[in-house]
Amino acid sequence: MALQLILSLLLLPVVSCSAPTKYLIGAGIYDITGPAAEVNMMGYAMLEQLTNGIHFRLFSRAFVVADAENKTRFVFVSIDACMGSQSIKLEVLKKLKDIYGSVYTAENVVISGIHTHSGPGGYLQYLLFDITSLGFVKESLDVIVDGIIESIKMAHDRLQPGYIFFGNGTLLEANINRSPSAYEFNPDKSHYEHNVDKQFVLLKMVNEKGKGIGMINWFAVHCTSMNNTNGLISGDNKGYASFLMEQHMNGLGTIPGQGQFIAAFAQSNLGDVSPNTRGAFCADTGLPCDYNHSTCHGKNELCRGIGPGKDMFDSTKIIGQKQFAKALELYNSANIPLVGPVDFRQAYVDMTNFSLEVDGQTVHTCPPAMGYSFAAGTTDGPGAFDFIQNDKKDNPFWDAVRDLLKTPSAEQVKCQHPKPILLDTGEIHEPYDWQAPIVDTQLLRIGQFVIAPVPGEFTTMSGRRLRHAINETLKLAGFPKNTQVVIAGLSNTYADYIATFEEYSVQRYEAASTIYGPHTLNAYIQHYKTMARDLATGNPTSQGTAPKNLVDDQIPFLRPVLFDCHPLGKHFGDIHEDVNKTYKINETVTVQFWSGNPRNNLMTNATFLTVMQQQSDKEWRVYRTDAFWDTKFHWAHTSFLGCKSLATITWDLGSDVSTGNYRIHHHGYYKPLLESPEPFEGTSSVFSVTS
Known part of the structure; x- marks a missing residue:
């Protein structure tokens, strides 16, 4: 064992008696x-x-x-x-x-x-x-x-x-x-x-x-x-x-x-x-949302969780x-x-009809289904229409809409109770499965x-x-x-x-999204206990049947990038709005370039922007890329159906930024009509950052 490691262990306040x-x-x-x-x-x-x-x-x-x-x-x-x-x-x-x-x-x-x-x-x-x-x-x-x-x-x-x-x-x-109202039922x-x-x-x-x-x-x-x-x-x-x-x-x-x-x-x-630690409040009144339903005036849209910032x-x-x-x-x-x-166990499990014993009775899980409260969303991201959390009643209108896709079988309704089924995803298999059976x-x-x-x-x-x-x-x-x-x-x-x-009986968002029915958790617990016993005793775990890979069955609708263009007299990478000559710490540098669609090249392991810092020998080195917290690369079309687009690059000058001279580069690709994407680059004017 290396001397450095031994010394570091000896300096720790409490040391295990077991050798690593x-x-x-x-x-x-x-x-x-x-x-x-x-x-x-x-x-x-x-x-x-x-x-x-x-x-x-x-x-x-x-x-x-x-x-x-x-x-x-x-x-x-x-x-x-x-x-x-x-x-x-x-x-x-x-x-x-x-x-x-x-x-x-x-x-x-x-x-x-x-x-x-x-x-x-x-x-x-x-x-x-x-x-x-x-x-x-x-x-x-x-x-x-x-x-x-x-x-x-x-x-x-x-x-x-x-x-x-x-x-x-x-x-x-x-x-x-x-x-919290659902948690309290445990x-x-x-x-x-x-x-x-x-x-x-x-x-x-x-x-x-x-x-x-x-x-x-x-x-x-x-x-x-x-x-x-x-x-x-x-x-x-x-x-x-x-x-x-x-x-x-x-x-x-x-x-x-x-x-x-x-x-x-x-x-x-x-x-x-949730990370929104201040709680959920109504956006219009500032008052706390309804505790059980997370609504404001009976609607979910205005009830939002507020973060600490x-x-x-x-x-x-x-x-x-x-x-x-x-x-x-x-x-x-x-x-x-x-x-x-070092060891491991793994198994594929069909969760659509998993049998288990609960309180002396044989119960089973269900094919997947989503409940009404799923559509209500959460305080982190509210849903729409008239859905609310903690909803255990069917609605004739939404049932009719649901039935256009698939009317749940009587067995499915009974299995998922008390969840009112909004989407019977486990009984729909066209064009391919809607949710995971395995x-x-x-x-x-x-x-x-x-x-x-x-x-x-x-x-x-x-x-x-x-x-x-x-x-x-x-x-x-x-x-x-x-x-x-x-x-x-x-x-x-x-x-x-x-x-x-117990949370499932309340049917808030998380329960409405518990897709295999009320006994989902107990089924998982039983299965993981089996794997744990196998892990502890050295026995193999039955791996089960792997799910089909559905990649080749997938259907895309996102249109490809047809072509990019720029204003007459401009080129890709030309500046639309340049930087100022000087900035102070805690200010934000902003520059805009005529750009191409970022989907032309994802710039994986690269960057759409670089902030370059001038060194004492007048050479330039990379100081920031779009992977840093204090930079932002924002892209937008200049019109709804147009081919012109602008890239806006911002850099927030925090206290850790060194004073000196900088410039910002924009890197990207543009797509000519009927041709492959071509690279371009643009550079801002030099600006200075002062304390």
Whole structure:
């Protein structure tokens, strides 16, 4: 063992008596930003919320962990996307097989989304989720799949001996329960101090010399600090926390995605957890919304959650900073070494008719269906029309609209009770399945630490019950008493929400979106307990039948870019409005260029903008790109149906900006009619920044 590591262990305030197990560890990162124009954002399901630029870029972060003999390994991938999906994982597995053969399979690959609602959509496996994105968007899927592959390749190539340490803490004032009236129906609520998990769990990965390789943490909070009026691609609060941690560890000014240290702020049981910590208020009166229904004057549209900041950017920054600060604290103090083998279990489960025993009776899950309160949305993103949360009554008008698609069978109505069915998605199979009949479930082990990737959004209490069931099962089967279990949400498959049986009876948004009926959670618990026993005893888990890859069945409706144009006498990249000659710290630099559609070239692992700083030798170096927090790239057509467009680039001059001379470059591609896109570049005038 390296002397530096020994000394660092001795200096820690509390040291485990167990010697750390040596693992092989590798971390990788790659850009997955995707189409920055005209593509519907995944999360809020609003047709009008289209990408129109970039706040900061999205990344895939991969972590390969293997035993010291390199016999058993898994890869955990955290993506700055709304969720993992079966289409993504199935496509990733195909490419990994071509590269590595049987090294990476469905059993040891996990893809977990951070749940940003500010990323391009159109990449999910099932029809319901691609309706608002006007069908399948190949560019969205391809950039995520390719980025995951590149991040795994990097992690694979960087494998090196090292150690993993565990840290656990409490983070307050960073999340609240957005459905507290439903949570109160849980009889076990008295076992917990808070109605959301405040637990912040972290893994610290270092090499043999004690140098940081990376870290993964899990904390439950929705990435909905950026609201449904936003069109700029953003990693929201978790993406910003990753940016801060990687800047801290790699050095301020390091181009995001190019540093050696990689920090994933992964998602957990976030189902009913909001970052809008001031609560939900009526936009017209400023008064609190109705407690049970989250309405104002009987309507849902005006009831909105309010973040801690003055606007959505400020709120994103605050919640991101809180997660970063807690992660840094735990990273610096993590002192519990992981000790023991690397292992995993995985199974495909048909959730449409899963039989189980509850209170001495045989019950079963149902084919998927969405309830009325699903259409009401949440306080993070209200719905429309006259839907409200906590609605358990049918409406003749909406039933008639529903029946145009599919009238639910009597068996389905009984199975889903007390949910009134708005969309009978599980009984519709045209043009292909609307929601997942089969889900991908997993358990990963590093010594006494167990990750439970789950295929959806478990509510706070659902996650607690599942975590407890797995933990108790493992310990009864011989795992150490200090075993730690963490829920990794939105992994591999997206099967919507998982509410408790009691929350389901209330039918707020999360329960109305619990698609397999009232016994969904208990079915998951029973299945994960089986996998946990297999993991603990060394027995194999029956893998089940993999779902069909529906990529070739997908239907796209997003029109291609036909051509770009510019005003007479101008060229692509010419300035429309130039910068000022001088700026002071805390001011914003703005420049506009005549541009082409960002969909002509996604500029993956590149940038649509660079801020260049003049050096003492008069040479210019890259100071900022569109992956930084303080820059924004905004793109817009100059007319509704026109071919002309403008790119507006802004740079907020924070206190960390050096004084001196700068200029801003815009990079892009334009599309000539009937020809392939061509590159262009534009440059602002030189300007000075003074203190």
